[in-house]
Amino acid sequence: MILYLLRRIVYAIPIALAVGFVCFMLVQIAPGDPINAIVPPDAPADVVEQVRKDYGLDKPLPVQFALWLSKVVVGDLGRSLATGRPVWSDLRTAIANTLTLAFTASSLGFILGCVLGGLAGTFRGTFIDRTAVGVAVAGVSVPHYWLGMVMVVIFSVQLNWLPAMGAGPGGSSDWAWDWDHMKHLVLPAVTLSVIPMGIVTRTVRGIVAEIMNQEFITALRGKGLTRSGVFFHVVKNAAPNALAVMGLQLGYLMGGSILVETVFSWPGTGLLLNSAIFQRDLPVLQGTILVLAMFFVALNLLVDLVQTALDPRIKRA
Amino acid sequence: MPASAMTTRATATGAPTPGRRLLAACGLLALLAGPAHAQGTIRIGMTAADIPLTHGQPDQGFEGNRFTGIPLYDALTAWDLSAADRPSAVIPGLATEWAVDAADKTRWVFRLRPGVVFHDGSPFNADAVVWNVRKVLDREAPHYDPRQVGLTATRMPALRRAEKIDDLTVALITSEPDSLLPINLTNLFMASPTQWEKHRAASPNAETAWNTFAREPAGTGPFKLTRFVARERVEMVRNDAYWGTKAKADRIVLLPIPEANARTAALLSGQVDWIEAPAPDTVPQLRSRQMVITQNLQPHVWPWQPCFTAGNPMADVRVRKALNLAIDREGLKQLLGGFMVAPVGTVAPGHPWWGNPSFQIRTDKAEARRLLAEAGYTAQRPLTLKIQISASGSGQMQPLPMNEFLQQDLKQVGVNIEFDVVDWNTLFTNWRQGCQAASARGAHATNVSFAAMDPFFAMVRFWDSRMAPPVSNNWGHFSDPRFDAMIREARSTFDPAARDAALAKLHAAGVDEALFIWIAHDVSPRAMTPRIRGYVQPQSWFVDLRLPYVQ
Numbered sequence: 001m002i003l004y005l006l007r008r009i010v011y012a013i014p015i016a017l018a019v020g021f022v023c024f025m026l027v028q029i030a031p032g033d034p035i036n037a038i039v040p041p042d043a044p045a046d047v048v049e050q051v052r053k054d055y056g057l058d059k060p061l062p063v064q065f066a067l068w069l070s071k072v073v074v075g076d077l078g079r080s081l082a083t084g085r086p087v088w089s090d091l092r093t094a095i096a097n098t099l100t101l102a103f104t105a106s107s108l109g110f111i112l113g114c115v116l117g118g119l120a121g122t123f124r125g126t127f128i129d130r131t132a133v134g135v136a137v138a139g140v141s142v143p144h145y146w147l148g149m150v151m152v153v154i155f156s157v158q159l160n161w162l163p164a165m166g167a168g169p170g171g172s173s174d175w176a177w178d179w180d181h182m183k184h185l186v187l188p189a190v191t192l193s194v195i196p197m198g199i200v201t202r203t204v205r206g207i208v209a210e211i212m213n214q215e216f217i218t219a220l221r222g223k224g225l226t227r228s229g230v231f232f233h234v235v236k237n238a239a240p241n242a243l244a245v246m247g248l249q250l251g252y253l254m255g256g257s258i259l260v261e262t263v264f265s266w267p268g269t270g271l272l273l274n275s276a277i278f279q280r281d282l283p284v285l286q287g288t289i290l291v292l293a294m295f296f297v298a299l300n301l302l303v304d305l306v307q308t309a310l311d312p313r314i315k316r317a
Numbered sequence: 318m319p320a321s322a323m324t325t326r327a328t329a330t331g332a333p334t335p336g337r338r339l340l341a342a343c344g345l346l347a348l349l350a351g352p353a354h355a356q357g358t359i360r361i362g363m364t365a366a367d368i369p370l371t372h373g374q375p376d377q378g379f380e381g382n383r384f385t386g387i388p389l390y391d392a393l394t395a396w397d398l399s400a401a402d403r404p405s406a407v408i409p410g411l412a413t414e415w416a417v418d419a420a421d422k423t424r425w426v427f428r429l430r431p432g433v434v435f436h437d438g439s440p441f442n443a444d445a446v447v448w449n450v451r452k453v454l455d456r457e458a459p460h461y462d463p464r465q466v467g468l469t470a471t472r473m474p475a476l477r478r479a480e481k482i483d484d485l486t487v488a489l490i491t492s493e494p495d496s497l498l499p500i501n502l503t504n505l506f507m508a509s510p511t512q513w514e515k516h517r518a519a520s521p522n523a524e525t526a527w528n529t530f531a532r533e534p535a536g537t538g539p540f541k542l543t544r545f546v547a548r549e550r551v552e553m554v555r556n557d558a559y560w561g562t563k564a565k566a567d568r569i570v571l572l573p574i575p576e577a578n579a580r581t582a583a584l585l586s587g588q589v590d591w592i593e594a595p596a597p598d599t600v601p602q603l604r605s606r607q608m609v610i611t612q613n614l615q616p617h618v619w620p621w622q623p624c625f626t627a628g629n630p631m632a633d634v635r636v637r638k639a640l641n642l643a644i645d646r647e648g649l650k651q652l653l654g655g656f657m658v659a660p661v662g663t664v665a666p667g668h669p670w671w672g673n674p675s676f677q678i679r680t681d682k683a684e685a686r687r688l689l690a691e692a693g694y695t696a697q698r699p700l701t702l703k704i705q706i707s708a709s710g711s712g713q714m715q716p717l718p719m720n721e722f723l724q725q726d727l728k729q730v731g732v733n734i735e736f737d738v739v740d741w742n743t744l745f746t747n748w749r750q751g752c753q754a755a756s757a758r759g760a761h762a763t764n765v766s767f768a769a770m771d772p773f774f775a776m777v778r779f780w781d782s783r784m785a786p787p788v789s790n791n792w793g794h795f796s797d798p799r800f801d802a803m804i805r806e807a808r809s810t811f812d813p814a815a816r817d818a819a820l821a822k823l824h825a826a827g828v829d830e831a832l833f834i835w836i837a838h839d840v841s842p843r844a845m846t847p848r849i850r851g852y853v854q855p856q857s858w859f860v861d862l863r864l865p866y867v868q
Binding site for chain 2: 033035036038039040043045046047048050051054055079082083084085086089090093094149152153156157160163164165166167170171172173262263264265267271272274275278279280
């Protein structure tokens with residue numbers, strides 16, 4: 001197991017390098033100029049060149065990349081071109097906020113998905129199955145930023161029940177798990193949970209339906225096992241695959257909530273990436289994408305380990 | 318309990334007791350005192366995606382100056398933002414008077430306001446001015462901050478250094494005679510050297526010290542920063558020791574909400590009291606909920622800036638005039654829900670730089686067709702133009718629908734318009750490279766909006782042949798010795814009235830030559846709850862946050 005862990009960690013190094021390189025090159029290839037994060041559009045050429053020099057943006061691209069990499073390996077993600085603040089200080093807060101949102105949304109999505117998928121798989125072909133599948137299809141089909149806006153109109157603007165934006169009455173820095181703060185979380189979390197709910201529902205339905213058709217279930221019933229006893233065996237067999245899907249979904253939610261975070265002004269990594277893209281804030285973009293990619297790799301590793309622990313049939317070298 | 322509510326209850330319950338009489342009297346006094354005793358917190362939803370920098374030289378364009386510049390800091394000169402019915406003029410700020418040296422026109426002497434203190438209690442004086450000039454112009458200064466250079470030096474192109482004469486007198490030296498310096502100086506905000514030194518002592522380097530300063534700044538402005546949450550909020554309280562008219566509101570909270578619908582929803586759900594730039598299609602709904610929508614002419618121009626190089630159809634003044642005459646600006650205004658002013662030049666009639674040009678910008682399609690025909694463009698040989706535009710961007714209003722409207726409108730006079738749509742960052746990167754560069758991709762005009770508060774940024778950088786790329790924003794390579802001479806005259810005329818007259822002559826000549834296709838002035842729409850009182854929307858990019866309060 002330790003060797004397996006070490007091997008997976010070593011595998012992550014080229015992934016990190018590749019992510020950093022691709023991100024760096026994408027920003028360079030895209031039209032525009034990172035200097036625009038620092039100087040206004042009407043800056044005269046001499047000021048632009050002076051600032052470009054001050055920030056090292058006049059150096060050849062390989063040198064810029066090497067300089068960035070040499071700092072990253074010692075844990076320094078650099079400073080934002082736009083604000084001058086260390087990337088890590090902003091990123092740390094943004095990750096905490098996104099984790100709060102992603103875990104809430106994924107918990108909601110996974111629980112609903114498992115319940116709906118389990119019911120649909122158990123009662124295949126019935127009204128319950130068709131309703132659950134309909135909800136799942138709607139979940140993966142509805143654009144979540146649109147859903148977010150509709151929910152804001154209904155629950156914030158019309159009914160005035162829930163706040164439309166932000167991460168608490170005083171911002172996320174004094175976040176607490178009380179209603180004053182949690183009510184800011186409701187709309188973005190529900191919006192974000194819709195896609196994983198749909199995907200998990202369909203996955204669990206498929207797995208449960210397949211397991212229910214297997215002979216050992218008939219044998220268990222034949223042995224006189226109660227309904228809850230059979231259910232326990234179904235869950236045990238379905239868990240590893242469902243868990244893998246959930247792990248991937250959590251990874252997607254970590255990096256893929258740009259639109260939802262923008263709609264709700266939720267100060268997470270999505271909003272951070274959004275403003276960094278528009279400002280061509282290269283260090284923030286590179287740092288955020290690198291950390292998110294590493295998070296995704298780590299999450300996959302964690303899911304593999306949990307799968308192994310849950311399912312003894314999965315053997316690792 | 319509001320004073321009015323207290324008075325009502327006293328009468329409603331029968332004969333008032335002595336205690337109730339006292340309460341009612343207090344309430345009446347409070348009412349009579351009016352806004353001077355008004356208080357409250359104003360929560361503002363900005364369009365910026367992040368808090369504009371708070372270290373004294375804000376980023377995020379003029380929205381930064383508006384919200385974390387002027388409220389927290391003062392400059393030597395300031396804009397008069399107290400009236401809505403006239404263009405904002407430059408007035409004394411931390412300097413009470415100034416004059417150019419009669420013997421050396423590159424040397425200005427500024428007398429400083431006595432008795433002013435920074436928020437940290439340290440005195441504002443000539444040393445502080447020299448220190449603040451060095452922070453952006455002296456690379457050898459220990460507190461030199463490259464980040465602030467781009468945001469400041471850009472707006473003071475001629476300033477070179479500062480010299481202390483005595484505690485309350487300072488000399489500012491320019492690279493060439495420049496009468497525009499007092500206007501430029503509205504952009505150089507004075508930060509406290511003492512506060513910075515305190516942070517520097519606890520920081521490994523100057524950059525870190527500036528970052529700490531941004532979280533705990535000290536300026537001389539009417540508000541003091543009390544809370545800074547990166548990317549989320551800034552809270553400011555009234556500076557009761559302010560040297561000028563004190564603010565009426567107790568507290569201002571600034572929230573970055575870049576998405577227009579999210580801003581509108583935040584206002585409608587009561588999370589904020591004031592939003593910048595509401596989504597135009599939500600205005601009827603905002604009005605139906607009794608929100609107040611404000612707007613005023615802004616020194617902003619949304620133009621097509623022509624390319625003047627030889628062989629370019631836009632080099633022909635008849636074509637430029639025809640385009641100016643062919644546009645249905647009233648139709649465009651309807652498209653924008655009324656949120657624009659039809660321009661007749663870079664500045665409006667009544668402005669000190671107006672100058673009464675002979676070419677009248679209006680809608681006259683017949684005259685436009687005649688001019689085009691005279692220039693050789695007919696139905697058989699139509700004029701086709703390519704315009705480089707952006708899909709969005711700061712100050713760009715609604716570039717796609719507006720340009721599509723113009724495309725349809727100009728088709729009526731036989732002009733075919735093609736667009737090269739690039740993103741905002743790319744458009745203004747290309748702006749610095751000029752219409753002859755490959756980045757222009759053969760465009761005949763570019764669509765970059767600009768601020769026109771300062772003569773340098775309103776006219777000089779576009780019409781001075783020395784400002785051709787890569788020096789500045791004369792994208793079209795316009796070159797005319799007559800204009801160069803007028804600009805020299807304006808910059809070397811130091812009597813303000815005579816300088817304005819020279820600028821008026823320049824502006825009138827620019828309109829007569831149709832050096833832009835003037836399409837719209839933005840009106841900076843804002844929406845706020847009816848509880849906000851005392852607000853004045855000046856003809857400026859800025860507002861005076863000392864005036865509004867919450868009732």
